[in-house]
Amino acid sequence: MAGIKLKNISTKAPKDTNKAKTKEKTEEIIAALDELQNTMYAQHKHSVLIVIQGMDASGKDGAIRNVFGHLNPQGVLVQSYKVPTAEELDHDFLWRIHKHAPGKGMIQVFNRSHYEDILVTRVHKLCDDKTAVKRMRSINDFEWLLQEHNNTSILKFYLHVSPEEQQERLNERINDKHKQWKYNESDFTEAKLWDEYMKMYEDCFEHCNKVPWHIVPSDNNWYKEYIIAKTLYDTLSGLKLRYPGLKK
Amino acid sequence: MAGIKLKNISTKAPKDTNKAKTKEKTEEIIAALDELQNTMYAQHKHSVLIVIQGMDASGKDGAIRNVFGHLNPQGVLVQSYKVPTAEELDHDFLWRIHKHAPGKGMIQVFNRSHYEDILVTRVHKLCDDKTAVKRMRSINDFEWLLQEHNNTSILKFYLHVSPEEQQERLNERINDKHKQWKYNESDFTEAKLWDEYMKMYEDCFEHCNKVPWHIVPSDNNWYKEYIIAKTLYDTLSGLKLRYPGLKK
Numbered sequence: 305m306a307g308i309k310l311k312n313i314s315t316k317a318p319k320d321t322n323k324a325k326t327k328e329k330t331e332e333i334i335a336a337l338d339e340l341q342n343t344m345y346a347q348h349k350h351s352v353l354i355v356i357q358g359m360d361a362s363g364k365d366g367a368i369r370n371v372f373g374h375l376n377p378q379g380v381l382v383q384s385y386k387v388p389t390a391e392e393l394d395h396d397f398l399w400r401i402h403k404h405a406p407g408k409g410m411i412q413v414f415n416r417s418h419y420e421d422i423l424v425t426r427v428h429k430l431c432d433d434k435t436a437v438k439r440m441r442s443i444n445d446f447e448w449l450l451q452e453h454n455n456t457s458i459l460k461f462y463l464h465v466s467p468e469e470q471q472e473r474l475n476e477r478i479n480d481k482h483k484q485w486k487y488n489e490s491d492f493t494e495a496k497l498w499d500e501y502m503k504m505y506e507d508c509f510e511h512c513n514k515v516p517w518h519i520v521p522s523d524n525n526w527y528k529e530y531i532i533a534k535t536l537y538d539t540l541s542g543l544k545l546r547y548p549g550l551k552k
Numbered sequence: 553m554a555g556i557k558l559k560n561i562s563t564k565a566p567k568d569t570n571k572a573k574t575k576e577k578t579e580e581i582i583a584a585l586d587e588l589q590n591t592m593y594a595q596h597k598h599s600v601l602i603v604i605q606g607m608d609a610s611g612k613d614g615a616i617r618n619v620f621g622h623l624n625p626q627g628v629l630v631q632s633y634k635v636p637t638a639e640e641l642d643h644d645f646l647w648r649i650h651k652h653a654p655g656k657g658m659i660q661v662f663n664r665s666h667y668e669d670i671l672v673t674r675v676h677k678l679c680d681d682k683t684a685v686k687r688m689r690s691i692n693d694f695e696w697l698l699q700e701h702n703n704t705s706i707l708k709f710y711l712h713v714s715p716e717e718q719q720e721r722l723n724e725r726i727n728d729k730h731k732q733w734k735y736n737e738s739d740f741t742e743a744k745l746w747d748e749y750m751k752m753y754e755d756c757f758e759h760c761n762k763v764p765w766h767i768v769p770s771d772n773n774w775y776k777e778y779i780i781a782k783t784l785y786d787t788l789s790g791l792k793l794r795y796p797g798l799k800k
Contacts, residue, residue: 449693
């Protein structure tokens with residue numbers, strides 16, 4: 305993904321996509337996912353790590369709620385990464401991440417992730433380029449570790465919204481009672497750093513792409529949810545999951 | 553350390569070493585270590601990981617008790633790795649290790665470690681050569697991570713005893729009331745696999761040596777303790793530790 309330019313990638317559903325039909329397909333896929341997940345849990349061999357990254361108001365919480373909220377919570381864990389705690393800062397940046405790597409049979413969702421350590425930190429000059437290069441190397445090593453040593457399939461999603469869509473959603477947060485709890489004055493300050501964020505995301509896509517990134521057009525939530533569900537479905541379908549039968 | 557042959561390396565203190573004087577020196581070093589450790593704790597910048605490996609009855613427990621037992625326990629943690637639990641087996645082999653990586657200011661001692669996953673497991677054919685190569689790669693990546701991202705100094709000690717000394721110590725366990733709790737019938741079966749263990753250790757020293765191994769002649773406990781204390785002392789002395797002064 306060298307030389308990728310996010311502003312050249314559409315943030316919208318392709319023009320000929322039918323919203324109602326897509327939503328119907330998403331529902332079907334989620335029903336099928338439920339069965340696949342149950343099989344994976346029973347087989348106790350594979351695991352899935354789902355990394356969700358995106359700008360403020362890109363719809364990370366909604367994606368998690370609408371795609372994973374219909375699966376058996378016994379087999380799905382969600383971990384949200386916020387500003388590191390004092391204990392977390394006492395350790396290397398992957399310490400708090402590795403802790404929550406999925407066990408066999410599990411789907412682990414990361415709402416933000418180790419990628420923040422080469423995104424927000426770089427934008428705010430808390431991480432220089434030399435440190436970022438080291439972190440990228442260790443991120444690649446870490447993802448390889450999970451894949452090679454614990455049969456973990458890793459899916460990385462970048463929820464791609466336009467700055468205009470973001471502004472609209474941030475403004476909504478001020479007026480909608482159900483969304484006010486998400487409002488944070490600093491979101492608008494962060495939004496001004498848009499170009500800088502895009503640059504860091506592009507750099508990340510270029511250098512941490514041994515496990516490929518899925519850039520999900522996310523101005524339309526129904527389309528974003530479809531893509532995430534479909535990608536997970538394709539992945540699980542490729543694992544040759546099966547119920548293990550009676551224990552010998 | 554390519555082509556190293558353990559049987560060509562002495563397991564005894566060098567001939568001209570004076571036992572009484574060495575013990576005195578060890579005591580002095582440990583007193584100095586206490587001060588260095590306190591400074592490191594206060595400075596809250598560096599950390600130390602000490603990996604102790606060795607055959608049964610090579611004196612791992614004694615080394616920990618006698619060298620680290622005199623330091624402030626607030627700054628020293630010991631983690632013993634036994635047969636993995638079900639939860640640990642659900643994850644990659646470094647999951648249970650990374651959890652206990654030292655925080656800033658701390659000394660973390662591992663009594664056995666991630667190296668068991670390329671030692672006992674290989675001897676018992678639970679890990680094939682291909683898996684071992686992958687594990688070695690991830691071990692090297694992991695140690696690099698701790699060094700580069702959290703200022704962790706890693707000291708790896710192999711407590712080198714002769715098979716004759718081991719037999720003597722295992723027999724002692726049967727008759728000494730203070731040691732009977734350590735007796736395990738299977739130790740004698742394991743001891744028969746001596747040559748196989750040496751082969752796996754030699755392979756480990758060859759391929760996981762980016763952080764160098766210290767092969768400690770351990771037939772004489774007083775000499776073993778001296779070497780470990782001295783190596784730690786030299787390491788901490790090299791860190792330019794200093795009290796940080798008043799917070800600004």
